[in-house]
Amino acid sequence: MKITDIRFGLLKIPLKTPFKTALRTVEAVEDIVVEVHTDTGHVGYGEAPATAVITGDTHGSILEAIRRFIGPRLIGQEIANLNRITHLIQTALEKNTSAKAAVEIAVYDLFGQLYGAPLYRMLGGGDPVITTDITISVDYIDKMVADSLSAVDRGFESLKIKVGKDIGVDIERVKAIYAAVEDRALLRLDANQGWTAKQAVYAITALEDAGVRLELVEQPVKARDLDGLKYVTEHVHTPIMADESVFGPTEVIDLIRMRAADIINIKLMKTGGLSNAIRIADIASLYGIECMIGCMLESSISVAAAVHLAVAKADAITKVDLDGPSLCAYNPVDGGVIFNESEISVTDAPGLGIRSIQGLQPIPA
Numbered sequence: 001m002k003i004t005d006i007r008f009g010l011l012k013i014p015l016k017t018p019f020k021t022a023l024r025t026v027e028a029v030e031d032i033v034v035e036v037h038t039d040t041g042h043v044g045y046g047e048a049p050a051t052a053v054i055t056g057d058t059h060g061s062i063l064e065a066i067r068r069f070i071g072p073r074l075i076g077q078e079i080a081n082l083n084r085i086t087h088l089i090q091t092a093l094e095k096n097t098s099a100k101a102a103v104e105i106a107v108y109d110l111f112g113q114l115y116g117a118p119l120y121r122m123l124g125g126g127d128p129v130i131t132t133d134i135t136i137s138v139d140y141i142d143k144m145v146a147d148s149l150s151a152v153d154r155g156f157e158s159l160k161i162k163v164g165k166d167i168g169v170d171i172e173r174v175k176a177i178y179a180a181v182e183d184r185a186l187l188r189l190d191a192n193q194g195w196t197a198k199q200a201v202y203a204i205t206a207l208e209d210a211g212v213r214l215e216l217v218e219q220p221v222k223a224r225d226l227d228g229l230k231y232v233t234e235h236v237h238t239p240i241m242a243d244e245s246v247f248g249p250t251e252v253i254d255l256i257r258m259r260a261a262d263i264i265n266i267k268l269m270k271t272g273g274l275s276n277a278i279r280i281a282d283i284a285s286l287y288g289i290e291c292m293i294g295c296m297l298e299s300s301i302s303v304a305a306a307v308h309l310a311v312a313k314a315d316a317i318t319k320v321d322l323d324g325p326s327l328c329a330y331n332p333v334d335g336g337v338i339f340n341e342s343e344i345s346v347t348d349a350p351g352l353g354i355r356s357i358q359g360l361q362p363i364p365a
């Protein structure tokens, strides 16, 4: 099975409700879909969102990186030589992790199709069902409480509460949600870089002193402020998770050496796809560091790859934030992974199992 062509489409899906974080507000998923075609007629699918405020990637940069740098190296490559292909993708150019991820996901999809096995089995196998949290956007306190209660009623047992807008209101937001939800769900906070290190210690300590039990706090400080992240980790009891501060395996090694965080959030759009995500899970596992698998605003194409990885690496990936498809108004994919609110299941269809994608607008090659 040899790669013959790479094609693109634009996927636009409205969200059920606007997604609001300390970094941005978004009303729709608007992602580039990558199709990797082969001489056998098999097609692999990948997807990349333009999360410019986190990865620096835009639709234009994703397309340019694949058209000019990654794609030309892959034509004629044999899918069976997976490691050679991922090396060609990762070394085609610096950064551009979303473009690399989209192509890698499509290639791994084909690797599973080549051997007639679902991707999670090609990655080592595992239990086919995982459980995700759901994001509660930062908003007025009453709205966040109502959204949290509605999520709990829909069966979500972990809520990822977005904060990082205003320290005083943030503390009140979390207290109000904790009181309303009681013991029916675990609370994870994600400040998306919105606090300083001292503010983070103040807010988390205030919540701890008020008896609010938090599972973890994600990315309290600016991505580059590793000393600030370490300061927060050392000065609170609540586990601290690095998200925007770590993209690839070498950054994870630095973070672990510094002891700057307790948990690592792996996202395929930061790692450049599955090969580096596997490396991170293995490194973290060696050091006894837990990982979360997360996503950007992605649909069930790229999130499917993250699900297969989470199933296969369940020893290291103990927390799941793969709610992108649940936030979308509909699922554009026929086949693939089954997303049913908090419960996500892989099937035994080869690769990612995607049969077709509705509503793709073609983009010229």
Ligand SMILES: C[C@H](N)C(=O)N[C@H](CCC(=O)O)C(=O)O
Pocket: 021, 024, 051, 134, 135, 160, 190, 192, 243, 294, 295, 296, 297, 321, 322, 323, 324
């Ligand atoms: C969608 C996921 N639950 C999430 O919250 N991801 C964000 C970034 C998403 C974005 O802005 O597209 C995160 O973990 O920071």
Ligand SMILES: [Mg+2]
Pocket: 190, 192, 218, 219, 243, 244, 265
């Ligand atoms: Mg985050």
